[in-house]
Amino acid sequence: MSRDVIRPFDAADLPAAARLLAQRHQEHRKRHPLLPADYEDERLALVEVTAVWESEAASGAVLIESGEVTGYLLAAPKQSPVWGPNIWVEAAGHAVREPEHIRDLYAAAASKWVDDGRIAHYVLVPDDAALVDAWFRLAFGSQHAHGIRPAPTTPVDAPRTGLVVRRAAREDIAVLAELDLALPQHQAKSPVFSSGHLPTLEEALADWEESFDDPDYATFVAEHNGQVIGSSIGCSLDKSSAHSGLARPDNAGFLGFAAVLPAARGLGAGRALGEAVLQWSADTGYTSVVTDWRVTNLLSSRTWPRLGFEQTFHRLHRMIGH
Secondary structure (H helix, E strand, C coil), X not given: CCCEEEEECCXXXXXXXXXXXXXXXXXXXXXXXXXXXXXXXXXXXXXXXXHHHCCCCCEEEEEEECCEEEEEEEEECCCCHHHCCEEEECCCCEEECCCCHHHHHHHHHHHHHHHCCCCEEEEEEECCHHHHHHHHCCCCEEEEEEEEEECCCCCCCCCCCCEEEEECCHHHHHHHXXXXXXXXXXXXXXXXXXXXXXXXXXXXXXXXXXXXXXXXXXXXXXXXXXXXXXXXXXXXXXXXXCCCHHHCCCCEEEEEEEEECHHHCCCCHHHHHHHHHHHHHHHHCCCXXXXXXXXXXXXXXXXXXXXXXXXXXXXXXXECCC
């Protein structure tokens, strides 16, 4: 690489970075055509890269080979303390002509991040095997998955015998609040060990009392022997801040939440609740459905792919010095 130069990213690099990002997204859509086509256009890709560059405390690196920009890496921190002293490479924050070169770019950029005390590193990577492998060889590991599938074109299967899935009613609020706690409680345990915020039951009850009638959200419950044992929520993907830009398909529904009480797991309620959101998405007119899951959550990481969700992005994570 005697003719190669790696230097800090500069605003003048934005058009070249947008070109690389548009090319990457074009290849990504060959595997996942439901992803938004807009960002194959360099002008719209430029909007995404510019937004990353203009984020507070953004920094990164660019690779120049024989006078041509052939790779870039950009990251910015998030203010939420749940992520630790962090830096994030979002979906529009990296593109390389050769996957191996992401390792050189990271080596150049990460020194500043660590010097600034940002030791929790996150990156959202498209499901390009060579690119994911390059990040893995930087000591990153898989933490979270984004998945997509077409909305069903035929009615989904009926729930297992003994299960009834229906729209939630106000009298379900007490158990809905309990289920709001069941998911973070599950993810706080092995092997997920999530440190996400755990609301109190009182907070969950108050939230449901205030938001239950919001027409933008469709809430379903599963009953077994007359008792509510689980719930799921569907909405427009536009409601999710975690799915934006290149990761936000057009006209998509979102399986935003699903939980089953611990004592009732194994009855098929989780699958039935997911299927209820799929059917609601189709009935609402969405052409695709998106969800996401912790890959260490043994329940969701098995259930959602079985419902036809194909992984589009990997959220990878590395903690420096541990």
